[in-house]
Amino acid sequence: MRRKIVGSSWKTHIYSIYEGKKLAKEISESVKDVDDVDMFLLPTFPMIPLISTTLANTNVSWGAQNISFAEKGAYTGEVPPQVLRELGCKYIEIGHAERRTYFNETNMTINKKVKLALNHGMIPIVCTGETAEDKEQNIGKIRLTTELMWMLDGLDEEDMRKVIIAYEPIWAIGQTEAADENYVEDIHVFLRNRVEKEYGKEIAENITIIYGGSVDPENAVKLMSKDNIDGLFVGRFGLKAENFRKIVDAARGKVE
Numbered sequence: 001m002r003r004k005i006v007g008s009s010w011k012t013h014i015y016s017i018y019e020g021k022k023l024a025k026e027i028s029e030s031v032k033d034v035d036d037v038d039m040f041l042l043p044t045f046p047m048i049p050l051i052s053t054t055l056a057n058t059n060v061s062w063g064a065q066n067i068s069f070a071e072k073g074a075y076t077g078e079v080p081p082q083v084l085r086e087l088g089c090k091y092i093e094i095g096h097a098e099r100r101t102y103f104n105e106t107n108m109t110i111n112k113k114v115k116l117a118l119n120h121g122m123i124p125i126v127c128t129g130e131t132a133e134d135k136e137q138n139i140g141k142i143r144l145t146t147e148l149m150w151m152l153d154g155l156d157e158e159d160m161r162k163v164i165i166a167y168e169p170i171w172a173i174g175q176t177e178a179a180d181e182n183y184v185e186d187i188h189v190f191l192r193n194r195v196e197k198e199y200g201k202e203i204a205e206n207i208t209i210i211y212g213g214s215v216d217p218e219n220a221v222k223l224m225s226k227d228n229i230d231g232l233f234v235g236r237f238g239l240k241a242e243n244f245r246k247i248v249d250a251a252r253g254k255v256e
């Protein structure tokens, strides 16, 4: 049985450390009774030390939205994996569409980051998603296969037991509506089958595949009704504790 997971990336929506601390406190308070879903928050790098003290001894984990592609060295502006580990990061988001678009991240760089996160005992949340154009031309699954194979290249079975795949169709990020739950389910089955081809049935059945892209408390219920959607990766609608709690309840199947 795959355990459900709900996490929120704050991107740069939350742009004050003190705002971040307040929100982390409100969110952790609002979900403190939850023990059947894993939960995480991904603030910006400089907020991590303060937020880690707020979330320590709660049931909400924390992580980072990015990681350096190199262990150490002359890489101005990058944040090395060991620092993130020392800050208690459990999850590292890697290869988000916004990183690919605005910061020219490639599948090859992403692959290096995935390996570094794993080497430092952190869980990579590996993002993949097709563009609107891919979808129109019916080549979305080709893009997903290419990205997945590149990003996971060289990982062994042990590594694959730790990886989380985040399916985030680019056309559904930052919109008013999420992708349709049946569409997402079909893609998650496709991704799971791809993993099975490379790593076998047992790994594929156990790998966690989450969906991100305009998730809100309402569509969360529909999305979480699907067998192969193991969790939700929330952006804008996770910036209020009340919403975060509702989305967590959707993942638990506890919605009136």
Ligand code: 13P
Pocket: 009, 096, 168, 172, 173, 174, 175, 212, 213, 214, 215, 233, 234, 235, 236, 237
């Ligand atoms: P939105 O929920 O704001 O569309 O962002 C989704 C996302 O990119 C999560 O990683």
